[in-house]
Amino acid sequence: MATRGTNRARLLLVSLLVTSLLLITLDLRGVSVVSSIRGFTQSALAPFQSFGSTLISPIGQFFSDLFNLNNTRERIDELEKENQELKAQVIFNKDIEGELKQLKGVLDLAGKARFKTVSARVISKGGTATISESIVIDQGSSAGIRRDMTVIAASGLVGVVKSTTANASVVMLMSDPSFRVGVRVAGSQFMGVLSGEGQNIFSLQMLSAAADLSVGDVLLSRGSSGDAPFVPGVPVGKIVFVENATGQLTKEARVESFVDLNSIGVVSVVLDSRGSNPGDALVPAAPRPAPTITVFVTPSPNE
Amino acid sequence: MSINRVPISSGLLLLIFLFQEAFVNRINFFLGGFALYLAFAIAWILREERSSAVLIGFLAGLIADLSPTLEAPFGLWTFTMTGLAFLIVTYVRGSLDSNLSPLTLSVVTTIFSTFAIALFVIFGAILGQDVPSFSVIARELIGNALWSFVLAPLYIPLAIRSHKLSLSARER
Numbered sequence: 288m289a290t291r292g293t294n295r296a297r298l299l300l301v302s303l304l305v306t307s308l309l310l311i312t313l314d315l316r317g318v319s320v321v322s323s324i325r326g327f328t329q330s331a332l333a334p335f336q337s338f339g340s341t342l343i344s345p346i347g348q349f350f351s352d353l354f355n356l357n358n359t360r361e362r363i364d365e366l367e368k369e370n371q372e373l374k375a376q377v378i379f380n381k382d383i384e385g386e387l388k389q390l391k392g393v394l395d396l397a398g399k400a401r402f403k404t405v406s407a408r409v410i411s412k413g414g415t416a417t418i419s420e421s422i423v424i425d426q427g428s429s430a431g432i433r434r435d436m437t438v439i440a441a442s443g444l445v446g447v448v449k450s451t452t453a454n455a456s457v458v459m460l461m462s463d464p465s466f467r468v469g470v471r472v473a474g475s476q477f478m479g480v481l482s483g484e485g486q487n488i489f490s491l492q493m494l495s496a497a498a499d500l501s502v503g504d505v506l507l508s509r510g511s512s513g514d515a516p517f518v519p520g521v522p523v524g525k526i527v528f529v530e531n532a533t534g535q536l537t538k539e540a541r542v543e544s545f546v547d548l549n550s551i552g553v554v555s556v557v558l559d560s561r562g563s564n565p566g567d568a569l570v571p572a573a574p575r576p577a578p579t580i581t582v583f584v585t586p587s588p589n590e
Numbered sequence: 591m592s593i594n595r596v597p598i599s600s601g602l603l604l605l606i607f608l609f610q611e612a613f614v615n616r617i618n619f620f621l622g623g624f625a626l627y628l629a630f631a632i633a634w635i636l637r638e639e640r641s642s643a644v645l646i647g648f649l650a651g652l653i654a655d656l657s658p659t660l661e662a663p664f665g666l667w668t669f670t671m672t673g674l675a676f677l678i679v680t681y682v683r684g685s686l687d688s689n690l691s692p693l694t695l696s697v698v699t700t701i702f703s704t705f706a707i708a709l710f711v712i713f714g715a716i717l718g719q720d721v722p723s724f725s726v727i728a729r730e731l732i733g734n735a736l737w738s739f740v741l742a743p744l745y746i747p748l749a750i751r752s753h754k755l756s757l758s759a760r761e762r
Binding site for chain 1: 608610611612613614615616617618623625627640641644645648651655656657658659660661662663664665666668669672673676680707710711714717719720721722723726727730
């Protein structure tokens with residue numbers, strides 16, 4: 288009896304494994320039914336993700352803050368002084384204010400470049416099980432968004448639209464390991480390719496061995512043919528480390544993105560660049576040093 | 591496993607998947623993230639007999655494949671979870687005490703939900719998917735293991751109840 292049960296389980300296992308291999312094969316061959324299943328799922332999930340986003344947004348940082356209590360002690364002390372009755376309202380307002388600040392920033396950036404954009408809220412992120420760096424936004428094809436459109440935030444490039452449904456889009460973040468963007472160094476115009484590595488640090492490979500790189504250099508997107516997937520001139524990041532190994536055919540560097548990809552709440556999708564190339568106009572202004580006030584006191588001989 | 595259990599099992603798994611996609615994914619966990627859905631599915635599989643476990647693994651994988659943010663080909667999670675379910679019930683479940691203690695259940699669930707992600711990454715790499723750097727994968731795996739273990743008292747009773755709910759009166 289036990290052997291019969293084992294055989295039945297093995298037969299079931301083999302048939303289910305074959306079924307899953309068939310699904311993989313169909314998907315890799317681009318069969319539309321299989322490919323559209325995820326689009327359908329996204330349409331179905333979008334209302335729940337919107338609701339979840341509203342609900343989770345004020346407490347989304349709870350678990351990470353729990354492990355960084357020392358770093359946030361000052362913040363906690365400050366919050367403790369506030370009136371208990373207003374605390375919930377303050378947290379809610381703060382969340383809205385943060386989103387507004389991000390929205391203002393991204394609209395400023397798009398306005399400066401004369402891009403036609405549509406703004407969207409981030410309603411979900413790719414989970415641990417997906418091992419991909421992506422987000423879901425609450426605007427889709429009904430707002431004019433299509434695959435391979437550039438997605439920006441207040442400080443610069445976020446990623447590229449990977450798929451859309453009527454009311455939501457999946458955006459591949461620039462930190463995804465499969466993400467590549469052509470960039471140029473603001474000022475010197477040397478060109479290179481930036482690759483995602485799963486976090487906020489990226490690797491840059493220059494096209495020319497003669498490229499002169501230095502820490503702090505700003506990188507801008509080079510733009511693609513027909514502005515898809517990348518419009519030109521969007522700030523991407525700044526160089527934080529230049530690899531000076533001898534014998535390299537091309538120069539390599541480590542880059543930090545301008546956008547903190549872990550805390551984006553509002554983004555804009557560039558619908559149309561209107562043929563404009565902002566050149567170096569979008570390079571973020573360097574922080575101005577705060578003036579130091581020096582007071583000279585001359586003691587009088589009587590004192 | 592009776593065919594009547596398939597709709598209710600799929601429904602319960604879909605609910606947890608929905609919760610994962612709409613709520614859990616929005617939380618910024620310390621060190622990577624937490625795959626509640628995977629941990630829940632593994633805890634459920636541990637309570638099933640062999641044929642049922644394979645079928646639950648298949649259903650759980652099929653639902654995981656629906657995730658819109660997934661880059662991997664459709665069917666990869668199905669393949670991973672089906673094989674893993676068979677592995678768990680054949681080689682792991684049999685060597686454990688028949689009455690799993692909550693601690694054992696938590697540890698085994700933690701290990702195999704993390705192992706499932708590792709297997710998924712490996713199979714993805716074999717199929718030509720881009721793989722993140724080792725440090726990123728290690729952080730995700732460690733983070734998932736940490737949270738799967740810490741939050742086990744929340745989702746394991748839920749998995750046990752879901753399993754019981756899916757059983758017919760005769761099977762109970």
